[in-house]
Amino acid sequence: MLALPPGIDPDLLRSFVLVAEGGSVTRAAQHVGRTQSAVSMQMRRLEDMLGQPLLTRGARGLVPTSHGTWLLDRARRLLEMHDEIIAGFRTPELAGHVRLGSPDDYALVWLPEILAPFAQSHPAVEIEVVCLPSTDLLRCFHAGELDLTLFSAGMDGAGLGAERLWRGPLRWVSAAALPVHLRRPLPVALCRTGCAWSRAAVQALDGSALPWRVAYSSASQTGAHAIALAGLAVTLGLAGSLPSGLRVVGPEDGLPSLPDFEIALHVRHDVPLAVQLGRHISAGFRAELETIGAAA
Structure with missing residues (x-):
């Protein structure tokens, strides 16, 4: 059992996790249905209870201190256990239909290991998976055509109100066995x-002195990866989710730097199945990314 001081309120930990992950008291307050001042008071109460500063202001908002980082990992695990216990006694057997959106490359790399256990433990739930580019997925979600969706979020505000599952730099990728990145x-x-990734790539290339051309255009990132695997062009990807046979190339290979992107999750909170599946996806992503980080 996790060792935490007696009397700690899970609601304090939940608000702390939301602030630490989103970098904003305002967004955390919106998520839990409290006022900004109430969440700020929760953070002060938690810091007073533990006797250490947990959050500090950085360039991109509030970030955990060293003590906050230690607490964040344990708070996530405790809240998962807490929610599992509550759901086990209060939630009837899950059944019904839920619509999940995902970019095709995420669906191929991430979702099989994440969705299979959910399907085994909830056999009466039918999951409809819709694969589209992130911009289309967001449009469908906001139009009520999806119950939850994974998507790529950049610096354009598309990730506001969503749960951040991962953040890191967008990468140039190329065939591992061929020097395609040297062609001019x-x-x-x-x-x-x-596509937000394509816009970022064009902006980076146009801002460099590198001669380039669009050699292939695809409706999906999986299609672009297929072109790269064939050694016909470089394309884009996230380092943790590359198909076998591709490798990362970057500034050290003469290519311009690319901005950070996020893997984020929007959930329709008035759809109980979406909430349950969203929690499972969030936990699954964290487990997968911790494994990648440990192996790196």
């Missing part, structure tokens, strides 16, 4: 122009 003009495989 550089052949690039992009998704359609509305």
